[in-house]
Amino acid sequence: MAGIGFTLQRALKSGRLSSFVSVAFSGIMIVAGPWLLSMIGLNLVNRFSLFLEVERRALFQGIVIYSFAFSLSLYGGLHFIFTRMLADALYEKKNEEAGALLTLFLLISLLLSVLLATLPVNSIQNGGIKYPFMFKASAVLFFITINCIWFLMIGISLLKKFLHILLAFFAGQFVAISGFFLLGKSYGLGGVMLGFTSGYVLIFLLLGFFVSQSYPVKIELYLIKKFLHYFSRYIPLFLTGIFYNLGIWSDNMVYWFFKGSQIEGTFIKIFQPYDVVIYIAMLTMIPGLVYFVVFSETNVFIYLQKFLNSLGRNSCLKIQEKKYHLVRILKKELIEQAHFQGVFTFIFLVLSPWMFDLLLGRLTSLLVLRISLVGVFFNLLLLALVTYLFYFEMYLFSFYACFSFFTINFLLSILTAISNLIPYGLSYLIGALLGCVAAGFFLFTRTKRFDRRILSG
Numbered sequence: 001m002a003g004i005g006f007t008l009q010r011a012l013k014s015g016r017l018s019s020f021v022s023v024a025f026s027g028i029m030i031v032a033g034p035w036l037l038s039m040i041g042l043n044l045v046n047r048f049s050l051f052l053e054v055e056r057r058a059l060f061q062g063i064v065i066y067s068f069a070f071s072l073s074l075y076g077g078l079h080f081i082f083t084r085m086l087a088d089a090l091y092e093k094k095n096e097e098a099g100a101l102l103t104l105f106l107l108i109s110l111l112l113s114v115l116l117a118t119l120p121v122n123s124i125q126n127g128g129i130k131y132p133f134m135f136k137a138s139a140v141l142f143f144i145t146i147n148c149i150w151f152l153m154i155g156i157s158l159l160k161k162f163l164h165i166l167l168a169f170f171a172g173q174f175v176a177i178s179g180f181f182l183l184g185k186s187y188g189l190g191g192v193m194l195g196f197t198s199g200y201v202l203i204f205l206l207l208g209f210f211v212s213q214s215y216p217v218k219i220e221l222y223l224i225k226k227f228l229h230y231f232s233r234y235i236p237l238f239l240t241g242i243f244y245n246l247g248i249w250s251d252n253m254v255y256w257f258f259k260g261s262q263i264e265g266t267f268i269k270i271f272q273p274y275d276v277v278i279y280i281a282m283l284t285m286i287p288g289l290v291y292f293v294v295f296s297e298t299n300v301f302i303y304l305q306k307f308l309n310s311l312g313r314n315s316c317l318k319i320q321e322k323k324y325h326l327v328r329i330l331k332k333e334l335i336e337q338a339h340f341q342g343v344f345t346f347i348f349l350v351l352s353p354w355m356f357d358l359l360l361g362r363l364t365s366l367l368v369l370r371i372s373l374v375g376v377f378f379n380l381l382l383l384a385l386v387t388y389l390f391y392f393e394m395y396l397f398s399f400y401a402c403f404s405f406f407t408i409n410f411l412l413s414i415l416t417a418i419s420n421l422i423p424y425g426l427s428y429l430i431g432a433l434l435g436c437v438a439a440g441f442f443l444f445t446r447t448k449r450f451d452r453r454i455l456s457g
Contacts, residue, residue, distance in 0.1 A: 056128070056189045062268035063193065065275055067143045069249045074116065075109065075147055076241035083154055084237060085230050097223070099215030102155045104223050106148050106208075113144040125265030130188030138193035145200040152207045164210050172203035236395040240402050244386065247405035247435065248379065251413035251428050252278065258417035274368065274424045281372035281425075284348045288341035288380045296333040297387060303329045304391055311454060319451055327447050330388060334440075337384055338377075345377045368424045375429035378436050385439035392450055397442035405435030 082105045089098040117140045126132035156165065176199020183191030211217075231238060252275060260269030307322040314322075352369050382405060389398040409431030416422040446453075 053128070058270060059124075059129075059263050059266060059268065060189060060192055060196075061275075062263055062266070062270045063139050063142070064196075065252075065270070065279065066268060067139075067146060069252060070116070071143065071147050071150065072245040073242070073249050074112075075150065076245035077238035078105065078108070078241070079150060079154060080237050080241035081227070081230055081234060082151060084234055085227070086155060095215060096218075097220070098155075099211070100218050100220040100223055102151065102211065102215070103217050103219055104227065105151045107219070109147045109151055110144060113147045114140070117143040120267055123267055128265075129190065131190030134187060134190030135193050138190065138197045142193065142197040142200060145197065145204050149200065149204050149207070152204065152211065155211060156207070165207070168203050168206035168210070171206065172199040175199040175202050234395060236399040237390075240386065240395060240398045243399065243406045244383075244402040247402060247409050247431060248282075248428075250406055250410040251416075251425070254410065254413040254417055255424070258414070273365075277369050278372050278425065278428070281369065281376050282379075284344060284373060285341075285376050285380050287344045288337065289383075291340045292337060292380075292384055292387075296337045296384065300326075300330060300333050300388060300391065307451075308454075311451065323447075323451055327444065330443070330447070334381070334384060334388075338381060341377055341380050345373055348373050365423075371423055371425035371429055375425055375432050378429065378432035382432050382435045382439060385436060385443055389439060389443055392443070392447060394442060394446055397446065398439065401435050401439035401442060404438045405431045407431075408434055 082101070085101055086098055089095075089101060121136050121139045121143075124132075124136065129135050176196050179195025179198045180192055181195070183195035185191070187194070208217075252271070255271040255274050256269040260271040262269045303322075303326045307319075307326045310319050310322045349370055352366060352373065382401070386398045386401060389395070389401070409427045412422070412427030412430060416424060416427055
């Protein structure tokens with residue numbers, strides 16, 4: 001993502017207000033475009049879709065939340081493997097291979113999505129659903145599309161056409177909202193699902209078109225063998241992606257199993273006292289993610305590159321100086337990242353009563369919202385620490401940190417569900433906090449010997 005950061009930083013240096021707005025919105029869409037669209041859709045359903053029965057609204061909400069939860073949990077490892085392969089191809093200036101890699105992973109995503117979504121969605125009983133085939137086909141298409149969009153967003157570093165990205169997301173948002181109401185009023189739940197999904201399909205088509213303009217879409221069979229090689233070589237990286245996302249969603253899944261209300265005729269369970277609140281709380285991570293992409297990660301990359309360039313060229317003393325300077329920059333950027341997100345977390349905590357009344361409609365307690373907001377703060381720091389571990393190729397330690405996050409959240413959420421004594425969201429907060437402690441320990445103890453690891457390799 002540092003390549004995107006450099007481009008956005010150059011846009012900021014122009015000093016124009018239009019550049020600032022473009023950078024801000026581009027950063028937001030890059031890190032959270034699909035999230036924002038889904039949040040808009042969920043909020044519209046809860047507040048304005050009076051033409052739908054309450055049970056039908058809950059089913060739509062469940063489809064959207066389950067799609068994102070299982071999309072990220074099941075595909076998180078593939079996202080990281082794809083990023084690793086794409087980074088290597090771009091570094092080696094194999095631009096055609098980069099485009100072919102994106103095509104390969106889109107096809108893998110398409111195939112897996114069809115296999116994973118068709119059977120569960122088809123098991124939903126048709127009773128009470130107008131146009132059930134339209135609903136089920138749209139639900140499967142929604143899952144397929146968001147999985148493909150994630151890979152496109154990873155590959156967006158190929159583009160550097162941020163205005164195009166903005167236009168794609170705004171066009172998709174307009175179509176999703178319009179289709180939601182227009183088709184929903186005529187075709188009920190089937191129309192709601194189709195209209196909402198159509199916005200995502202448009203985003204996918206536009207982003208895919210922009211990529212294909214610069215990098216030819218083609219299939220190279222030798223890349224399948226290369227993918228298998230990378231997969232076997234970077235298993236800890238793959239597991240990091242799986243357990244980081246499972247760490248985020250494991251408490252939701254536990255509450256669904258133990259406390260959730262099953263929607264009649266479906267496999268879907270929802271637990272409104274927590275589902276919507278954590279979804280909203282996760283959106284407060286967006287300012288910190290944008291700051292991370294534009295500033296923190298990019299600055300660390302610069303000093304890491306200086307350190308790497310000193311190896312084999314400078315004296316041992318100079319190498320040590322650059323290494324310790326890199327460690328100081330790491331600490332500085334993490335502190336500034338924490339300060340930046342901390343300010344927004346504090347603002348959201350102050351505004352939490354207003355957010356509670358406006359967005360949650362008394363679905364949960366104010367305490368749960370506040371705990372979740374603090375949990376998101378530590379989740380962002382964990383993501384930053386894990387990313388820096390990636391830069392030093394400490395994939396095994398990033399896996400340990402994310403596995404700790406998942407395990408603690410999973411076990412404590414079971415205790416929460418059984419005992420009814422622990423507030424919802426506290427397991428997520430504690431898991432993210434202790435994951436940060438583990439990742440920080442690994443990062444700052446291992447970077448002291450980083451030069452020896454490189455030279456011995």
